[in-house]
Amino acid sequence: MKRVILCADDYAISPGVSEAIAALIADRRINATSVMTVFDGLGPAARALDDAAADTGASIGLHVTLTGAFAPLTAGMAKPSGALPALPRLLLSALSRRLDAKAVAAEVEAQFAAFQDAFGRPPDHVDGHQHVHVLPVVRTAVIAATARHAPRAFLRDVTPARGALNGLDIKGRLIGAFSTGFARDAARAGLVTNRGFGGAYDFSGDHDFATLLGHFLAGVPDGGLVMVHPGRVDDPLVARDPLTHQREVEYSVLRGPQWREILDAAGVSLALPDLGRTKAAA
Template structure:
């Protein structure tokens, strides 16, 4: 359930600040580990199908997280291009890869997906996480928010409940009043899709975060202003996603989000963010 409106500076709040996409490239991994070490983030989501999610990168993350008492490590379920599925029979594919985001969303809205194949792929990615980390993920979310898509969400929740009991899942609905949510079409779509996701999660008894923030137009360079808005809208227990990283050749090959990752990293690593947390009475924990 989304929490009622609140005065963000009137109470002390503990939130999750989650860096997505660990495993997409060595540069992204290095930035995320650095921020964990600085205690500027307290969660990261791992793409087990990513090109930089091998043994050495996993061990480095486990070491970094072991030094941060409140750091959670989750699975970043991936069902969109340019990545390959783990299950041999998975469909639909596009040139041997998962379909692009636009095709995946359209197929889900038109109910052209096969939930059994999605269930098997989610289960396989959870199993791959458990094999590499020696345990189930603390939580499960989705790259490009695929977990909240129609048809995907039921299979996703069933697989998460079966393969990672006790893990919570990410819903992507914001906590602001409706009038404040109309300015961002992307975030509004996430609000709409998350409503059904929350209902199904509640019905199946899977825990989820009470509120979400972090979606914004990546063409806007002022991440400090964005973060202040995210903090203003986050109740106690809320989740904010971020995408810090250092640009390298692997990232350029696999993802269009490059320079903004370095701007996010620079802000999160700096004193302005540290002071912003204190001024807003927010603790990462």
């Protein structure tokens, strides 16, 4: 059985999402989640997650958040409206190297500090909301902060596993293109990454998520990571994020009776893999 990280993104974006993810963690339906630290109420959410994850060995990580219709922790990343930039704006600024490196570094530091304050320890892994952590400028800040604050954490490499691509999969291939060289850069800092990635698909489409999940799990290698976005829709989620109904769909599959069949058919064990810590991270 290959060992795969099945990671739920966006913990703490809303109570409904957090409660759903915590339940999946407690029931050992997933073995990782990534936490957003930019919202009020993180302390109680962190305690609830720790309670749910007790004795499960689940990886609890930092979901670096630099995009979205919500306020950052520092002033430098805020637009005049007070919110973070939308992904297209951040992407253009990063690719053109016009993104303010000091402002990015300060926000990343603040989010690491917020995680430490809430959980009393560094994150087990680090990734990014909308995969911003692999972009130029942001990548440098995230790798440097991880090496300082969480040297034993693994970083999420979003280079898609070939077998986990879904047809032409423009979205997955584009995400992978932005991640070019990310694992190499992480290794130079003494950090490790997952070995293959899956889970990207068009959330706006009408998909059979059970079939998609099986495809992603079967397609990643041992040490690979599959991202999911389960949750229950509530008013805070609707106000903060356009991804709503599909979270309910994913949650239904992950907690449903077909879950075990999906894992067995893919030859997957939800045991966290040993990603091979380097001497610098030991």
